[in-house]
Structure formats: C-alpha cells, structure tokens
Amino acid sequence: MRWQEFSVQCPELAAAARDRFVADQLVLLGTIRSDGAPRLSPCEVDFAADELMLGMMWRSRKALDLRRDPRLAVLSLPAGKDNPGGDVKLDGRAVEVADPDLRERYCQAIEARIAWHPTGDYHLFVLDVERAATVRFDPADGMMTVRRWRPGTEVSTERRPG
Template sequence: MRWDEFEKACPELAGLARERFTRDQLAILGTLRSDGSVRISPCEVDFAAGDLLFGMMWESRKALDLMRDPRLTVHSVPPNKENPDGDLKLYGTAVPVTDPDARRAFVDAIEARIQWHPPGDYHLYAFDVQRASHVRFSDAEGMRVSRWRPGTEVVTELRPG
C-alpha cells in the first residue's frame, strides 16, 4: 500500500518511521542482487505526493536491482550500539515513479530539505508497504517487538532481555 494508506492503516509504526526518516534523512535499503544475495545500501528518503520516495543515481547497482526484482527492505539507521529509538523495518516493493507531477514533488522535497536537486537522469521509486516492524531493547522491558501486516492491528510482544 502507498505511504498515505499505510499512515491511515498503521499510524503507530508509520509515525515512528516518518519521524526517524525525516530526522535522519537516510535509510538502509536491502535489495536483491542478480545472484540472489542481499545488497545493503544507504539511501536518502523523502515524503512527497503521498509516498515514501527513494531517488537513486542513474543506473546505480541498487536501482538496477530494483528494476530486476522490486522486493525491498528499508531499515532505520541506528545512531550507535545502544540504539535508543530501536530498529524500524519496512518490507515491500519499489514502484517506479514516472508521473511528472510526482517527480516534481520529489524534486521540490529535496530542494526544501537540502537546497539541491538531481542533475540529469535519476531513478525514482515509491515504497509499497507490505509489512512493518519495530524492535526496541531496554533494561526495564527487555525486548519490545511490534509487528504489523495489512488488515491487522499492530501486535506488540514483550520478551525478557
């Protein structure tokens, strides 16, 4: 589902994701290489036109991965080993963005965020969210795991630390 639909369906995890990705301006992407192994890449993220968007350099390896197989995992960037905000993960597929208005909204979002816009050609993908999770460790609670799938409520489980 598109980002704006995810925010309505799962405001708890979508809110955490929006806060983290807006603050960090970066996420870790997991794509699949042609041999089936995982490629991990940093990528800037922006919210525009109701979508979570990923712009990529023209014909970068991660963009070529997504052209071949759109499955994608997005992981929040941990600031350090304590990671007080926990690990946020989104699972889904990358959808190429070709609509000129959506592409303009993306460029406007980048210009507002870092006063820059992509020179020349670039790949632009919207994230189609299919699952989400958040894991946080604390001395008091142990491990708190929250999971969501479409059509369900967030399920949270506490596990001893």
C-alpha cells in the same frame, strides 16, 4: 499499499517510521542482487505527495536491483550499539515513478531538505508497504519491545528479554 493508505491503516508505526526517517534522512536499503544475494546500501528518503520516495543515482546497482526485482527492505540507521531510538523496518516493493508531476514534487521535497535537487537522469521509486515493524530495547529492565504489522491485521506487541 502506498504510504498514504499505510498511514491510515497503521498510524502508529507509520508515524514512528516517518519521524525516524525524516530525522535520520538516510536509511539502509536491502535489495536482491541478480545472483539472489542480498545487497545493503545507504539511501536517502523523502516524503512528498503522501509517498515515501527513494531517489537513486542513474544506473546505480541498487536501482538496477529494484528494476529487476522490486522486493526491498528499508531499515532505520542504528544510533550506536544501544540504539536508544530503536529500529524501524519496512518491507515491501518498489514502484518506479515516471509521472512528471510526482517527480517534480520529489525534487521540491529534496530541495527543501538539502537545498539541492537532482539534475539529469536519476531513478525514483515509491514504496508499497507490505510489512512494518519496530524494535526498541529498554536497558533499564533488559526487555525488548517488538511491534509488528501486516495489512489486514492490528499491530501486535511483544515484550521479551533483550
């Protein structure tokens, strides 16, 4: 489901993801190489037109991966080994954006964020969310809290030793 619907279906994890991704401005993107091996790449994310957007350099390996196989994982950047902000992970599929209006709205969002916008060719994808999770470690009690969600379910919360 697209970001706007995800935000309605699972507001708790959508808000955590949005806050984290906006603050970090960068995520780890997991794609699948042509030989089936995983590829991890840094990727900037932006929110525009109620979508989570992933812009990429023209013909970059990660963009070509997604054009061939749209499955992906988006993971927040850990802030050190203790990672006090926890992790946010979204799994889903990339949908390439051809719509000129949506591409323009992406350009406006990125320009507002970093006073730059793409010129020439570039790849742009929106995320269809299929699963979401957060993990947070509490050093005070040594426990880890894991929250998980899939479409059609409530958020499940599990606390266990970290």
